[in-house]
Amino acid sequence: MELIRRDINFDFLSKRKQAVMLSMVLILAGLISLVIHGGPDLGIEFTGGVLVELHFENAEDIADIRDALSDINLGNSEIKVFGTPNDILITTEQLESIGSQDNSQLSASIIQAFSNRFQGNTVTESRVESIGPKIGEELVGSTVSSIALALVFLMIYISWRFEFKFAIGAVVALMHDVLITVGMFSILGKEITLPIVAALLTIIGYSLNDTIVVSDRIRENLKVLRRENFNDIINRSLNQTLSRTVITSLTTLMVVVILFIWGSEVIKDFSLALIIGVSIGTYSSLFVATPIVVKYHEMQEAKKKLK
Amino acid sequence: MKRDNRFKWILIIVFIVASGYYLYPTFKYYNLSDEVKNDPMNIEMVTDLERKAIKRGLDLQGGVRLLLEIQLPSLVEKLAINRDDMFYEIFNEAVENTGTAENDFLVKFEQAAQSRNVRLERYFDRDRRMDENSDVRPVMDYLRDEASDGVRQSLGILRNRVDQFGVAEPTIQPQGNSRVIVELPGVDDIQRAKELIGKTAQLDFRLLRPDATFTQLIDLLDKTLKGETIDSTTVASDSTQAEKPSPESTEVNISDLFGDSSATGTETATVNQQLFGEKPFTSLLTNIGDNRVRALEKNVAVINAILQRDDVKAALPTDSEFIFDADPVTVGDENYYELLLLNKDAALGGEVVTEAKVRINTGSDPSKAGQPEVLMEMNRQGSSEWSRITGANIGKRIAIVLDDKVMSAPVVNTRIPSGSSVIEGQFTMDDAKDLAIVLRTGSFKADMANIQENTVGPSLGADSIKKGTVSTMIGLICVAVFMVIYYKVSGTIADLALMLNILFVMAILAGFHATLTLPGIAGLILTIGMAVDANVLIFERIREELLTGKTVRAAIDSGYSRAFVTILDANVTTLITSIVLYQYGTGPIKGFALTLSIGILCSMFTAIVFTRALFDFFAGKFKMQSLSI
Numbered sequence: 001m002e003l004i005r006r007d008i009n010f011d012f013l014s015k016r017k018q019a020v021m022l023s024m025v026l027i028l029a030g031l032i033s034l035v036i037h038g039g040p041d042l043g044i045e046f047t048g049g050v051l052v053e054l055h056f057e058n059a060e061d062i063a064d065i066r067d068a069l070s071d072i073n074l075g076n077s078e079i080k081v082f083g084t085p086n087d088i089l090i091t092t093e094q095l096e097s098i099g100s101q102d103n104s105q106l107s108a109s110i111i112q113a114f115s116n117r118f119q120g121n122t123v124t125e126s127r128v129e130s131i132g133p134k135i136g137e138e139l140v141g142s143t144v145s146s147i148a149l150a151l152v153f154l155m156i157y158i159s160w161r162f163e164f165k166f167a168i169g170a171v172v173a174l175m176h177d178v179l180i181t182v183g184m185f186s187i188l189g190k191e192i193t194l195p196i197v198a199a200l201l202t203i204i205g206y207s208l209n210d211t212i213v214v215s216d217r218i219r220e221n222l223k224v225l226r227r228e229n230f231n232d233i234i235n236r237s238l239n240q241t242l243s244r245t246v247i248t249s250l251t252t253l254m255v256v257v258i259l260f261i262w263g264s265e266v267i268k269d270f271s272l273a274l275i276i277g278v279s280i281g282t283y284s285s286l287f288v289a290t291p292i293v294v295k296y297h298e299m300q301e302a303k304k305k306l307k
Numbered sequence: 308m309k310r311d312n313r314f315k316w317i318l319i320i321v322f323i324v325a326s327g328y329y330l331y332p333t334f335k336y337y338n339l340s341d342e343v344k345n346d347p348m349n350i351e352m353v354t355d356l357e358r359k360a361i362k363r364g365l366d367l368q369g370g371v372r373l374l375l376e377i378q379l380p381s382l383v384e385k386l387a388i389n390r391d392d393m394f395y396e397i398f399n400e401a402v403e404n405t406g407t408a409e410n411d412f413l414v415k416f417e418q419a420a421q422s423r424n425v426r427l428e429r430y431f432d433r434d435r436r437m438d439e440n441s442d443v444r445p446v447m448d449y450l451r452d453e454a455s456d457g458v459r460q461s462l463g464i465l466r467n468r469v470d471q472f473g474v475a476e477p478t479i480q481p482q483g484n485s486r487v488i489v490e491l492p493g494v495d496d497i498q499r500a501k502e503l504i505g506k507t508a509q510l511d512f513r514l515l516r517p518d519a520t521f522t523q524l525i526d527l528l529d530k531t532l533k534g535e536t537i538d539s540t541t542v543a544s545d546s547t548q549a550e551k552p553s554p555e556s557t558e559v560n561i562s563d564l565f566g567d568s569s570a571t572g573t574e575t576a577t578v579n580q581q582l583f584g585e586k587p588f589t590s591l592l593t594n595i596g597d598n599r600v601r602a603l604e605k606n607v608a609v610i611n612a613i614l615q616r617d618d619v620k621a622a623l624p625t626d627s628e629f630i631f632d633a634d635p636v637t638v639g640d641e642n643y644y645e646l647l648l649l650n651k652d653a654a655l656g657g658e659v660v661t662e663a664k665v666r667i668n669t670g671s672d673p674s675k676a677g678q679p680e681v682l683m684e685m686n687r688q689g690s691s692e693w694s695r696i697t698g699a700n701i702g703k704r705i706a707i708v709l710d711d712k713v714m715s716a717p718v719v720n721t722r723i724p725s726g727s728s729v730i731e732g733q734f735t736m737d738d739a740k741d742l743a744i745v746l747r748t749g750s751f752k753a754d755m756a757n758i759q760e761n762t763v764g765p766s767l768g769a770d771s772i773k774k775g776t777v778s779t780m781i782g783l784i785c786v787a788v789f790m791v792i793y794y795k796v797s798g799t800i801a802d803l804a805l806m807l808n809i810l811f812v813m814a815i816l817a818g819f820h821a822t823l824t825l826p827g828i829a830g831l832i833l834t835i836g837m838a839v840d841a842n843v844l845i846f847e848r849i850r851e852e853l854l855t856g857k858t859v860r861a862a863i864d865s866g867y868s869r870a871f872v873t874i875l876d877a878n879v880t881t882l883i884t885s886i887v888l889y890q891y892g893t894g895p896i897k898g899f900a901l902t903l904s905i906g907i908l909c910s911m912f913t914a915i916v917f918t919r920a921l922f923d924f925f926a927g928k929f930k931m932q933s934l935s936i
Contacts, residue, residue: 107762128761134758195895198826202881202888205883209837209840212876247843251837251840255786266366266771
């Protein structure tokens with residue numbers, strides 16, 4: 001069985017302009033959303049605060065729940081249905097007046113308020129995460145430095161194995177992927193939590209994976225098909241690896257979609273990030289990374305001519 | 308060639324057998340029926356199996372993870388003597404400027420003192436010999452030592468407490484110089500565990516201030532509060548029905564009168580309207596005769612807030628402290644807490660307590676008989692002090708204070724030579740037991756604040772495992788079926804490699820006692836999708852080579868050799884990000900990075916070595932002219 005014809009010869013490079021426009025639109029949409037919302041919606045592990053996931057034996061109305069929270073001055077918390085109507089997620093950002101670093105009392109008082117209010121209905125805590133603001137700040141710092149670190153290592157590795165221009169193409173492609181994913185999340189109103197950051201790092205790894213397979217074929221073809229035009233070689237390489245690119249994306253998407261559907265609630269947003277990232281990553285390997293390599297190459301050739 | 312092959316096969320078989328060996332305990336453990344698990348005869352076998360099985364993260368088995376941090380300000384305050392205004396000036400400036408660096412408070416404290424040319428010896432010199440001419444250094448070293456000592460001590464106390472509480476496999480570890488990680492897997496009563504861990508357990512015995520002083524200070528508070536422009540006409544004339552002790556009680560808005568109400572969590576307080584204008588503080592209290600007062604439960608927070616105000620703190624003398632009783636008295640529908648005025652300094656500190664036991668009250672007082680109470684014993688020095696103190700204060704009350712709440716304040720009837728004291732209150736058996744544990748293990752030198760908590764209830768954990776297993780199965784099946792459809796028999800070979808892959812990853816996790824978390828399961832599933840890539844690269848290459856007319860064996864050869872380089876480069880990059888993620892992530896994320904990394908490494912092995920061995924075997928044995936790929 002073959003999904004991609006053996007002798008396919010699609011001219012990827014000629015679609016550069018359209019690709020750039022598409023990417024611009026996606027990135028812009030994301031950026032606009034980010035600006036409107038004042039930056040990405042960071043989860044409490046970055047801002048500090050308390051998250052309580054509760055399981056109610058009998059589902060209660062959200063309005064009633066909010067009332068119960070107002071009794072203890074937490075009426076402004078975010079309340080979400082999480083999975084089934086019996087599972088509620090309550091998130092409260094770090095409250096100044098709660099003062100000290102110690103948020104653990106907050107979760108206890110929330111449970112207490114519900115037990116008082118909803119007599120006869122058993123409320124159990126499924127999950128509690130409480131994070132002091134200091135930890136949150138530290139986490140933001142370490143997130144940024146770890147992403148930067150990963151990018152540095154990757155650039156070094158690619159520059160070593162291929163040429164520098166491939167490294168640039170690769171890094172631009174993956175920054176493009178991450179940016180669009182974060183933008184999409186902002187548009188969809190989803191939080192950037194720790195698992196999402198893990199997903200972003202995975203997307204970086206995966207996107208690179210793709211780009212390298214293509215670059216490897218380009219490298220090989222450059223050696224073998226010396227006489228041909230650079231752009232033609234690029235196109236040829238893209239076509240030759242298309243089959244593999246499509247299949248791998250397919251299998252990866254397959255499992256991630258399965259995770260999205262059957263995985264636990266906590267994993268859903270994580271899987272969504274991966275779905276977006278893997279799709280965009282595949283697209284960027286074909287339409288974003290290589291045009292950059294071509295552009296760089298053209299600049300190099302132009303410089304050579306001047307000499 | 309043949310020798311290479313034999314070596315490959317030996318390697319493969321060794322790995323498979325080893326995996327089986329490492330995974331067997333997990334398999335057996337999860338298939339044990341509950342009945343067998345709970346049978347006490349089997350306890351050794353079960354624990355042994357559990358230890359060898361794959362370790363589940365907290366998010367899969369339920370439990371609590373706490374990150375505690377030593378609160379340096381409170382430690383410094385506690386260690387200091389002669390705390391005067393200058394001390395608090397330096398102290399407060401340091402608190403304001405403390406940044407996120409570890410032990411930064413000490414640095415800022417030192418700076419604040421130096422900028423004012425203050426010698427810190429006068430606050431910390433106790434009975435240590437310090438050079439008259441020394442600068443700030445030795446005191447700072449002393450404070451730093453106390454800080455690390457404090458962390459070390461809290462580790463010990465936590466271990467003791469957790470031990471006595473009874474948790475299966477707790478983890479209590481320091482992190483950096485000022486933090487402690489506590490992990491309690493599989494705890495049933497999470498609230499109780501948290502309270503046990505978090506209790507500072509600062510115990511001391513304090514005398515009450517004389518009655519005259521009590522009345523005087525209440526008066527003083529009334530006057531201080533009146534200094535506000537309180538318009539008594541803003542009092543809402545709510546028709547709240549008068550309850551026995553306070554005639555004409557009214558609801559008033561806290562924010563109107565005493566300022567910001569957000570710290571108290573309530574909006575109103577109940578006051579005695581008659582007294583309110585003249586004596587705002589007294590109006591919050593209820594007189595119970597004998598110079599004792601108590602307050603309605605809803606007023607407690609307001610009163611505490613008032614007592615924390617700067618102007619109030621300045622007005623009150625530094626030798627006294629208002630403290631509430633820990634247990635309420637119920638009258639009708641309402642709970643009341645007694646408010647006492649104690650000496651700020653302890654007559655006797657809690658470190659003399661050597662033992663704490665729970666017993667049932669067998670006295671004649673019906674309100675107490677049958678209730679659990681905690682009996683404490685003291686060491687020799689404590690006992691003789693206690694004897695002296697009780698002897699000198701017969702007829703007066705002595706308060707037993709635990710973490711700024713009065714546990715008991717009985718009247719001293721006789722001198723107590725035996726060094727024993729009792730805390731009675733409204734305890735459940737569990738409460739009493741926990742209190743005894745906490746008294747027995749001693750108090751934290753410094754407050755340990757809970758700066759991060761991750762708790763997962765057991766049912767969520769089990770649910771996550773179930774969903775994770777289901778997803779993995781479905782994922783495997785889908786990918787496997789696809790591979791067979793697309794690559795036919797070769798696809799089946801790839802599927803075998805996939806199964807082996809998963810087997811190896813799980814075995815490695817079990818063998819190295821690595822922890823499997825929920826994201827870890829996600830990582831496993833992701834590996835399924837990405838691992839197939841190696842096979843795809845090889846197969847696509849082989850297809851290409853076959854099209855150029857090569858023989859089956861030659862195509863297989865060049866397919867593998869050419870693809871190898873690509874696989875290496877591609878997987879190394881994913882590995883790099885995985886490793887960075889492992890270093891950076893906490894618990895669950897680490898689990899994800901771990902399974903992803905292990906999965907990728909194993910997939911390289913199975914794709915390159917295992918499938919190649921299989922291909923070679925078939926190609927050699929059957930002298931194939933064509934390849935089903």
